[in-house]
Amino acid sequence: MTSSERIFRPFTLPNGTELKNRLLMAPMTTCTGYYDGTVTQELVEYYRVRAGSIGAVIVECCFIDDHGLAFPGAIGIDNDDKIAGLAKIAEAIKGEGSRAILQIYHGGRMVDPQLIGGRTPVAPSALAAPRDGATTPRALSADEVQGMVNKFGDGVRRAILAGFDGVEIHGANTYLIQQFYSPNSNQRDDEWGGSRDKRVTFPLAVLEITHKMARQYADDAFIIGYRFSPEELEVPGIRFEDTLYLLEKLAARGLDYLHFSLGASLRPSIVETTDPTPLIEKYCAMRSTTLAQVPVMGVGGVVNAGDVEQGLDHGYDLMAVGRACIAYPDWTARIASGERLELFIDSTCREALHIPEPLWRFSLVEAMIRDMSMGDARFKPGMFVETVQDDASELVINVRLENDRIADIALAASPVDSVEFTTSFEEIRERILTANTPHVDAISGATSQSEAVKKAVAKAMLKSSKALAAEEGGDAATAKAYDVVVVGSGGAGLAAAIQAHDEGARVLVVEKMPTLGGNTIKASAGMNAAETRFQRVKGIQDSKELFYQESLKGGKNRNDPQLLRRFVDNAPQAIEWLADRGIMLNDITTTGGMSIDRTHRPRDGSAVGGYLISGLVRNLTRRGIEVMLDTAVDEILMENDEVSGVRLLTEENETVVVQTRSVVVATGGFSANSAMVVKYRPDLDGFVTTNHKGATGGGIALLERIGAGTVDMGEIQIHPTVEQKTSYLVSESIRGGGAILVNQQGNRFFNELETRDKVSASIIALPEHYAYIVFDEHVRAKNKAADEYIAKGLVTSASSPRALAEKLGMDYHAFLATLERYNGFVERQHDEDFGRTTALRAPINEGPFHAIRIAPGVHHTMGGVTINTDAAVLNTDQQPIPGAYAAGEVAGGIHGGNRIGGNAVADIIIFGTLAGQQAAKRARG
Numbered sequence: 001m002t003s004s005e006r007i008f009r010p011f012t013l014p015n016g017t018e019l020k021n022r023l024l025m026a027p028m029t030t031c032t033g034y035y036d037g038t039v040t041q042e043l044v045e046y047y048r049v050r051a052g053s054i055g056a057v058i059v060e061c062c063f064i065d066d067h068g069l070a071f072p073g074a075i076g077i078d079n080d081d082k083i084a085g086l087a088k089i090a091e092a093i094k095g096e097g098s099r100a101i102l103q104i105y106h107g108g109r110m111v112d113p114q115l116i117g118g119r120t121p122v123a124p125s126a127l128a129a130p131r132d133g134a135t136t137p138r139a140l141s142a143d144e145v146q147g148m149v150n151k152f153g154d155g156v157r158r159a160i161l162a163g164f165d166g167v168e169i170h171g172a173n174t175y176l177i178q179q180f181y182s183p184n185s186n187q188r189d190d191e192w193g194g195s196r197d198k199r200v201t202f203p204l205a206v207l208e209i210t211h212k213m214a215r216q217y218a219d220d221a222f223i224i225g226y227r228f229s230p231e232e233l234e235v236p237g238i239r240f241e242d243t244l245y246l247l248e249k250l251a252a253r254g255l256d257y258l259h260f261s262l263g264a265s266l267r268p269s270i271v272e273t274t275d276p277t278p279l280i281e282k283y284c285a286m287r288s289t290t291l292a293q294v295p296v297m298g299v300g301g302v303v304n305a306g307d308v309e310q311g312l313d314h315g316y317d318l319m320a321v322g323r324a325c326i327a328y329p330d331w332t333a334r335i336a337s338g339e340r341l342e343l344f345i346d347s348t349c350r351e352a353l354h355i356p357e358p359l360w361r362f363s364l365v366e367a368m369i370r371d372m373s374m375g376d377a378r379f380k381p382g383m384f385v386e387t388v389q390d391d392a393s394e395l396v397i398n399v400r401l402e403n404d405r406i407a408d409i410a411l412a413a414s415p416v417d418s419v420e421f422t423t424s425f426e427e428i429r430e431r432i433l434t435a436n437t438p439h440v441d442a443i444s445g446a447t448s449q450s451e452a453v454k455k456a457v458a459k460a461m462l463k464s465s466k467a468l469a470a471e472e473g474g475d476a477a478t479a480k481a482y483d484v485v486v487v488g489s490g491g492a493g494l495a496a497a498i499q500a501h502d503e504g505a506r507v508l509v510v511e512k513m514p515t516l517g518g519n520t521i522k523a524s525a526g527m528n529a530a531e532t533r534f535q536r537v538k539g540i541q542d543s544k545e546l547f548y549q550e551s552l553k554g555g556k557n558r559n560d561p562q563l564l565r566r567f568v569d570n571a572p573q574a575i576e577w578l579a580d581r582g583i584m585l586n587d588i589t590t591t592g593g594m595s596i597d598r599t600h601r602p603r604d605g606s607a608v609g610g611y612l613i614s615g616l617v618r619n620l621t622r623r624g625i626e627v628m629l630d631t632a633v634d635e636i637l638m639e640n641d642e643v644s645g646v647r648l649l650t651e652e653n654e655t656v657v658v659q660t661r662s663v664v665v666a667t668g669g670f671s672a673n674s675a676m677v678v679k680y681r682p683d684l685d686g687f688v689t690t691n692h693k694g695a696t697g698g699g700i701a702l703l704e705r706i707g708a709g710t711v712d713m714g715e716i717q718i719h720p721t722v723e724q725k726t727s728y729l730v731s732e733s734i735r736g737g738g739a740i741l742v743n744q745q746g747n748r749f750f751n752e753l754e755t756r757d758k759v760s761a762s763i764i765a766l767p768e769h770y771a772y773i774v775f776d777e778h779v780r781a782k783n784k785a786a787d788e789y790i791a792k793g794l795v796t797s798a799s800s801p802r803a804l805a806e807k808l809g810m811d812y813h814a815f816l817a818t819l820e821r822y823n824g825f826v827e828r829q830h831d832e833d834f835g836r837t838t839a840l841r842a843p844i845n846e847g848p849f850h851a852i853r854i855a856p857g858v859h860h861t862m863g864g865v866t867i868n869t870d871a872a873v874l875n876t877d878q879q880p881i882p883g884a885y886a887a888g889e890v891a892g893g894i895h896g897g898n899r900i901g902g903n904a905v906a907d908i909i910i911f912g913t914l915a916g917q918q919a920a921k922r923a924r925g
Contacts, residue, residue: 007308008336011055011318013256014293017165017221019055019099019318023308023332026299026320027058027103027168027227029071031358035533037063037076039085042356048092049354050325053332056099058225058320059089061170063106064155065148067116070107070175072537072586072603073358074115077104077155083162090163101223103168104155106148108176109137109185114587117539124179124186124193124202130234133781145192145202148176153209157217166223169206172261173229177203181246183236196242200249207253225297226250227259230279231271239271240282248291257295257318265298265311265319284315303343305335327368329353345369347435347622361582361615369435379403380468384460385412391448392416399460405436406457421449428453437621439516441614445791455514458629481659482508482626483923484916485646486666487633487699490518491609491905492888493666494616495912496919498581500664501623503920508658509625510648512632512667513694516617519668519889520908522692523609524731524785525591526601527578527909528902529571534586534600542596544568551903554593554755555862555896558712563894566869567903567910574909575600583615590838591732591901593755599736599902606784607731608905631656632698636663636706636884643706643883662883662919665873666912669861669889670697671716677858680714689858690722690729699890703865706884709876711892712863717899720759721773722857723794729859730773730789730852732756732901737783738841739775740822744768746805746815748822751834757898760856770855772808778846789852797850804849819844860899864892871915885919887911 008021032043051057062077063069069076076082086102093100109123113135122144123137140148152169159167171177179185180202186193193199207226214222228247232238247258266278280298295317302308308319324331327345334341345353345368350360359365379401386397396413399406409429414421424446431440438457442450483505486497494516497507511518530547548568552559575585585600585608602611620627630651637645643663648656670676671691678685689695700710720741721730735741735752741759743749743766750762763771780786789795798804801819805812823843825831831840865886866874873884888908895903 004305004336006312007305011295013223013295014254015220015223015256017099017223017256020097021055021332022312022318023055024101024297024318024320025050025054025057025325026322027060028322028326028359029060029074029362030356031071031073031362032356033073033075035537037066037069037074037078038082039075039089040356043075044088044092045354046356046359047089048096049329051093051096051098051100053330053336054098054321054325056101056165057093058101058103058168059093059164061103061105062086062155064104064151065106067119067122068106068108068111068176069115070105070110070112072115072584077102077158078151080158083158086159086162086164094163094165099165099223100163101166101168101225102159102162102164103170103227104152104159105170106151106176108179109134110174114538117537123176124188127185127187129174130184139188142190142192149202149205149209152206153213156210156213160213160217160222165221166225166256167210168225168227168259169203169210170227171203172227174232177206178229178238181242182232182238184232184234196245200246203246204249204253207250207255211254223256224254225257225259226255227261229261230283231269233270240269240279244283244286244291248288251291251294255294257297259297259320260299262298262300264300265302265316266314267300278314280315304341308335323365323368326355326359326365327353343368357580357582358584361584379461379464380471382464384463386456386459388452388456388459390452395449395452395456397453397456399457401460401464406433406461409433409453409457420446424449425453432457435621439617439621439627451515455629480508480656482506483660484508484662484664484919485510485658485660486664486916487646487702488518488666488668488888488890489513489516489627490666490668490888490908491520491523491612491616492908492912492915493518493664494613494620495909496664496666496885496887496916497625498616498619498623499913499916500920501625503917503924505920505923507625508660509620509627510631510633510646511627511629512698513692514630516627516629517613519692519695520905521609521613522690522729523612523905524607524729525733525736525901525905526589526599526608527575527585527905528591528594528598528900529575529600529906530568530598532572532575532600534575534588535598538588538597540588540597542598544571546596547571547598550594551900552896554898554900556898558715558896560711560893560896562869563867567894567907570910570914571906574906574913577913578612578615578909581615581619583612589733589736590753591736592753592759593900594902595838599733601733604784605733605782607788612905633702636702638706641882643881660923662885662923664885664887664915664919665699665703665865665890666886666888666908666915667699667702667890668695669864670700671695671858671861673697677716677861680863681716684716684718684858687718687856687858688722688724688727690719690727691859695889697861699886700865703873703884703886703890707875707881708873708884709866709878710863711866712896713892715862715892715895715897716858717756717860717862718760718856719756719859720763720856721852721854722859723852724770724855724857726792726794727857728789728792728794729857730794730854731783731785733783734773734775734779734786736839737775737779738839738844739773739779740818740844741771742774742810742815742818743771744810746810746812747818748833751831751836753836753838755898756859756901763854763856770853772851772853774804774844774849774851776844776846776849778842779844780850786850790850794852795850796852797848799847799849801849804851808851860895860904861889862892862895862897862899864890866893867891867911870918871911872918883922885915887915
């Protein structure tokens with residue numbers, strides 16, 4: 001028998017059910033379910049197109065209890081209402097000719113409380129998982145354990161009623177079933193734990209009730225599989241001998257297959273690190289005759305037929321295929337025809353491949369994506385030598401282009417010669433070549449160098465395109481034409497460009513700086529919105545009306561009521577707009593001036609700005625939207641009192657005229673223009689600013705020249721927590737996460753979660769005019785931005801509060817008393833001193849302890865040009881200027897006399913998408 005015949009011949013399971021071949025699609029989390037765990041049509045289609053030529057599809061894990069979902073967007077089988085949706089998946093798979101198997105699980109202590117409405121996760125014992133920030137679960141009572149077994153049984157019954165051919169019991173990945181077998185997580189002393197014989201009771205009970213349900217509701221062809229993780233690193237933990245003991249017990253009760261859960265199918269032991277023998281070989285050598293009768297499935301690293309053959313040669317009977325099935329829905333048919341595959345995904349083909357948006361942004365999928373949006377780009381092939389500057393030196397970079405791609409990037413000359421420099425260059429080079437675009441994320445810790453390399457590539461591409469156009473007889477003097485020109489590439493500009501493109505417009509983005517991102521990239525806290533599905537999932541009761549009233553109060557009742565109402569009403573829609581484009585803000589905290597958690601941020605608690613810009617730029621490049629960097633808008637051209645074009649000035653002082661009917665100005669505010677700030681607020685002379693150097697108010701001046709009115713120009717916000725030497729903003733999410741402010745004497749002096757203007761004023765009123773933001777390891781672990789502050793050297797840390805006080809030069813007796821008093825307020829959830837009512841999350845008592853010295857800095861200009869609720873720019877008579885739109889900090893009126901933290905990010909997405917929509921509508925009309 002040839003290897004190919006061995007792979008593709010039918011395979012019979014122990015219960016007599018025949019699979020058409022030895023290949024199965026591995027269960028891979030897609031996070032594509034609705035907020036309540038029901039099935040979306042997008043998920044049905046995802047599975048439909050991957051069924052057919054493959055033997056069976058194992059559908060991603062389904063939670064059997066609403067306390068058991070381990071990730072957002074999980075699908076459930078926890079009640080009978082879920083049967084109808086799951087039936088659509090089963091029908092879709094079986095209709096294409098593959099077997100349909102459903103994996104069932106409970107996350108146990110791996111469940112994030114935020115996913116289950118703030119409730120405490122359950123587990124065999126009240127022991128937190130050995131990972132940062134893990135929650136201590138509640139131990140299940142004996143009756144609850146039996147109830148959990150019954151819930152697994154109910155899940156099996158529902159899977160049968162939904163039409164699945166079988167179930168896979170998920171006893172791996174440190175989820176609940178594995179937790180019951182592990183001596184690390186199960187330290188009970190009843191019938192469900194203690195000795196290994198007792199710890200095996202729960203998985204055996206789940207298998208027994210699975211058989212019971214199959215006998216009652218299914219026929220003999222129903223497949224029962226079991227997935228397991230062979231080892232744990234923890235001490236104590238599961239060792240390979242323990243796993244064999246468990247599997248022998250399971251096999252004696254009847255299984256149709258066992259599924260090794262490994263990242264690579266031929267991986268050796270993670271415990272016995274000196275032994276290179278693949279675990280599957282050890283398994284085959286050590287198993288009993290009974291266990292040998294149960295087929296064993298491998299997974300991990302399978303891309304081509306040779307990978308399958310290698311797995312079978314080492315002892316696997318079946319092979320599960322993961323990422324290759326995502327990249328190639330017809331993977332089995334391709335390898336059957338002898339095709340040799342490379343594991344990557346064309347960035348322009350998400351819809352064609354039926355990959356749901358939530359799965360598209362998973363790291364395992366993102367790592368496979370290659371940006372092919374430049375497929376229509378045309379360059380004059382050749383080598384282009386570009387000289388660029390990073391923070392430290394001049395770099396000479398050779399960029400080799402072929403007619404439709406970036407072929408190579410090489411460092412020709414640099415005064416820097418270090419391992420770190422070379423490594424970061426190779427990393428950014430690889431990102432650009434893989435994505436086939438310079439619009440990629442910079443390397444952390446080497447931002448300046450990354451941006452220089454990206455700029456060199458962009459300059460080479462521009463020169464090459466011009467050279468090709470000239471060679472083909474193009475006239476450089478001929479005015480270019482676009483439906484919409486977006487000025488500025490921060491969050492508002494990118495959102496406007498993406499929305500305009502999606503409305504059918506041809507879009508150009510013009511950015512005066514050498515990089516994309518504007519001031520948005522510095523945003524830290526998050527994005528405010530009320531009545532979102534992410535709030536509902538976490539059990540947060542909020543209302544748009546409350547959001548409106550708190551924003552109005554925060555703005556000192558000076559907000560434009562109509563703009564604020566549009567802002568509040570559109571906020572949850574804007575959260576979904578981002579989610580639909582792979583930018584998921586599903587962790588929630590709070591900021592000053594808010595009474596409820598409504599500040600949405602990335603799941604890992606990182607600063608929102610970099611994450612947001614990274615996601616928007618990915619969307620920009622996938623759509624092939626044109627970008628001109630290092631290019632200023634010299635003038636907005638008018639004809640018959642309507643926008644007719646823009647005149648641009650490039651870095652080479654070349655004037656370019658672009659014809660357009662719609663311009664979206666999204667150039668940000670003027671916080672970095674000290675003369676302009678002092679013009680409107682003389683009292684702010686000498687203050688540092690948190691803004692990037694491009695925030696100079698140029699867009700306001702441009703629009704004023706075509707008749708735009710302005711509003712609230714004197715309303716300039718200072719942010720209370722700015723590190724003064726670097727002008728680095730310390731995110732409000734740190735205070736929202738539970739930090740406090742203390743003065744040089746070690747005392748609290750104000751409500752940390754009051755509005756920014758009031759907190760800033762209280763710091764300025766201190767004799768020393770500065771304060772410290774103080775937090776502990778608990779706050780740090782839940783706010784990834786804190787790690788960035790530590791890495792930048794902004795943080796003073798110590799093992800104890802006393803040691804921290806001594807490092808800061810403050811009276812440690814006063815400081816210790818402050819912490820003790822505040823921790824008492826947290827325990828009682830009542831701040832007797834300053835009336836703080838939000839973010840009294842946890843006592844500050846977990847070392848190490850951290851402090852950052854801060855003082856206020858100019859942060860946001862609430863004033864700007866006047867706009868209406870469609871983001872149209874209004875003239876001094878309050879009439880729309882045809883073809884002119886504005887969004888983001890360049891526009892005034894929304895925030896009134898003070899901006900609430902988290903409202904700016906909402907502003908840029910809400911009004912950015914509105915501006916893009918209206919600009920495209922005008923261009924098409």
